[in-house]
Amino acid sequence: MAVGEFALIEQLQGRLGGGGKGVLLGMGDDAAWLDPAGQSLVTSMDTLVAGRHFFADVDPADLGWKALAVNLSDLAAMGAQPRWCLLSLALPMRAEGYSPWLEAFAEGWHTLAESTGVALVGGDTVATDGPLTLTVTVLGVAEQGIMRRDAARPGDLIWVTGTLGDAAAALDLAFVARGLPGYDFAGPATQAQALEARRLRPLPRLDFGRAAQAAGVACALDCSDGFLADLDHILKASGLRARVDLEHLPLSPALRDCIDQDLVRWQRWPLTGGDDYELIFCAPPSLTPALLNIAHSCALPITAVGQILPADSQPTESVDIYWQERPLALPGIRGHQHVF
Amino acid sequence: MAVGEFALIEQLQGRLGGGGKGVLLGMGDDAAWLDPAGQSLVTSMDTLVAGRHFFADVDPADLGWKALAVNLSDLAAMGAQPRWCLLSLALPMRAEGYSPWLEAFAEGWHTLAESTGVALVGGDTVATDGPLTLTVTVLGVAEQGIMRRDAARPGDLIWVTGTLGDAAAALDLAFVARGLPGYDFAGPATQAQALEARRLRPLPRLDFGRAAQAAGVACALDCSDGFLADLDHILKASGLRARVDLEHLPLSPALRDCIDQDLVRWQRWPLTGGDDYELIFCAPPSLTPALLNIAHSCALPITAVGQILPADSQPTESVDIYWQERPLALPGIRGHQHVF
The missing domain is CATH 3.90.650.10 (PurM-like C-terminal domain)
Structure with missing residues (x-):
């Protein structure tokens, strides 16, 4: 890593990396430290690629929302309560830089994260020669049990x-x-x-x-x-x-x-x-x-x-x-x- | 998704998605369900991009090892015990397909995963017009506490x-x-x-x-x-x-x-x-x-x-x-x- 990457991570951390329920240590170290308070965990990961999963000229605020939303939807399908997430951004080089883009992305992300109680606790930021690629991992807790896809019964x-x-x-x-x-x-x-x-x-x-x-x-x-x-x-x-x-x-x-x-x-x-x-x-x-x-x-x-x-x-x-x-x-x- | 993606996921699942300690429900549903047995969690995410973090012609077995290793290293630095991980693969289209490549990748990954007790519990597989891009999220448990970067003291x-x-x-x-x-x-x-x-x-x-x-x-x-x-x-x-x-x-x-x-x-x-x-x-x-x-x-x-x-x-x-x-x-x- 060098200057630019750290600056982007610090920008994301400043905008999105605040505390959250069960966050013992959030962004900024090698890893996050989390307390699921004795509950079982539910976790899922989704990747979105520009030009395939979204238009490359998407409003970054909409992209921030959707990148989180599609992951939270997996937790919804399990009946889990979302708590934490990690975000990887592979960014193509741009002459104009990413600072305003990241601000807008963070705004869209934050709107949904706040209303659903999800804290960003880690991730990665790298450069790519390819399209903008985002990967999100969400972590939630299951209070009692989960719903699964293999549990349908005749007559349901x-x-x-x-x-x-x-x-x-x-x-x-x-x-x-x-x-x-x-x-x-x-x-x-x-x-x-x-x-x-x-x-x-x-x-x-x-x-x-x-x-x-x-x-x-x-x-x-x-x-x-x-x-x-x-x-x-x-x-x-x-x-x-x-x-x-x-x-x-x-x-x-x-x-x-x-x-x-x-x-x-x-x-x-x-x-x-x-x-x-x-x-x-x-x-x-x-x-x-x-x-x-x-x-x-x-x-x-x-x-x-x-x-x-x-x-x-x-x-x-x-x-x-x-x-x-x-x-x-x-x-x-x-x-x-x-x-x- | 369509046929090819599911086939790749099934191939990965077959090779790497076996059970593991605390895995209540592994790959194959919307999300994985995990039991940290009352312990606190440590999690980290790293992304590797072909041509930047590894040579595009890398032996896939070496890549599988390294993609997992660099993430486990973050847990090592926290003093955590690794348990589970998720893997996202963004794959460029190749005329020859990915099946043998994935076999070799899985072999390298598996060698390290087995010796360190890490189970693959989820992830994503997508196509990209850009370089091969891997993102791994690792999850571990902290038995007592963690080590952090802000805890140095004069005289250490x-x-x-x-x-x-x-x-x-x-x-x-x-x-x-x-x-x-x-x-x-x-x-x-x-x-x-x-x-x-x-x-x-x-x-x-x-x-x-x-x-x-x-x-x-x-x-x-x-x-x-x-x-x-x-x-x-x-x-x-x-x-x-x-x-x-x-x-x-x-x-x-x-x-x-x-x-x-x-x-x-x-x-x-x-x-x-x-x-x-x-x-x-x-x-x-x-x-x-x-x-x-x-x-x-x-x-x-x-x-x-x-x-x-x-x-x-x-x-x-x-x-x-x-x-x-x-x-x-x-x-x-x-x-x-x-x-x-």
Whole structure:
């Protein structure tokens, strides 16, 4: 390391490295020293690369928010309480330097970190010849237990929090706005801002996740790869199948305005689009009243969109998709657009 | 994500994601669930970028070892016991794919992980248009307390474990071998292999760190940026100065063979060269017998190289460097060669 790196670390430390619950020693030493107060730990790590996970010209405040949010969403899916995080920034050289950029990044990060009680306790800052790359590790505590993806049971209802497809629609609109070939959706201009806000600043469902776990929900994961792909993770891990009623997938008013009965869009946005950061969870019907109460107290709608089915001895698709009570065959729905 | 990413994660999981002490739920869910058994936690994160922190054509087995080792070294400096880690791989697209590369990487990683009792519990795998970039987060437990960089006291002896400068000399030799302009050291061919082994497979000083902390050492850090820069971190954090006797810096036989009385090399390799991953620690002279006993039982030599001095009211250099009892003025010794 040399001067510039230390200066950036000190800037981050000054803006974000304040104390926090259970922080015995925060940023500035070889490692952080933390006190989980006898609780078990939950930890996850996510990496975002410019040009792949976000536009290189993203507002750094939005990036700061999202880098933390996508990690917190993993803790929400476990029903854990976030406490601490570490941040690695691989920064391409820029003639104008990173100081104002880091200030804005820290502001967006801080807004979410403060409201969710997460302290930055360490990390790294390096130079790269490649795109800006961020890696975040979050650490939380589990008060009682956790929710896991292999715990679905036949007969469970499949629920999702909030609404699906907004971020994927917003991404398409952003591609249209940038004139990318192949993106020719007629953009619903009046709704674009609402969709874009969901893409840029997802809200990790932490309160709901913790309350659902405490109420007895055993199976959840966060919806980041697209609803169908993520549900498939649950089904593979649990060794089960499912039925999903496509028209039940919850849509925001903005998305509903521009999706109508267009099945291509239903497939592209709420069914297989990514970056929702909602929770998918499975629970026996007996838990429905408790779950609706939790949803009400979190001011977060939840929607039952299907049901877990027993494993089939015949090798078939793991999800039967219905549209208004009729089985639906959609072409190519397993292929989610990503680089790897 | 799509197929390739999941396949790589499954491959890593299969090779490295086995259980471990305190692993309640390992790789494969949104997050890992860990039990620190009532102990406090120590955590650190480091990022390595191809072309900056390692040669892009590095043997992946060596890279796997080193990526873990440099992180474990941070825990060693705290006196912590490593338990778990998370690994993020940002991989450039390669026509030949990553499967054999990952196998070799996992082998090198596993060799060190197994001998130090560290379980891989999570991480991420993404594609990048830039260089291969690895980020590792390690988690350990502190049985009693930790060592920190701001805890030096006037009168403390300054000690280092092992030997300094090997990795820096090996890096210069590697540059010479690659014909980089400006690198014209006459390479000590017979010693090159020993030096290179130290550069490629550093040994985190975990046993010594834990024992030193338990014996009452309060101040330590790991020597990764170069001895002088790292000692300066201690002095700044502790608000103190130091005297260092340059000829006391411990050298390996291989390095001693090629350094002789060449002060430029003394300055360049053991004094300011990086990547040593030894521990620098400060302790009152009364601890010397106990420390020598620990060193003996760890089969790791330790060497006193100077002493902590009170803060000076005059603004001077924080370290007075002596060579055979005479003050030494070395040109440009504060500037360590790094990108930032």
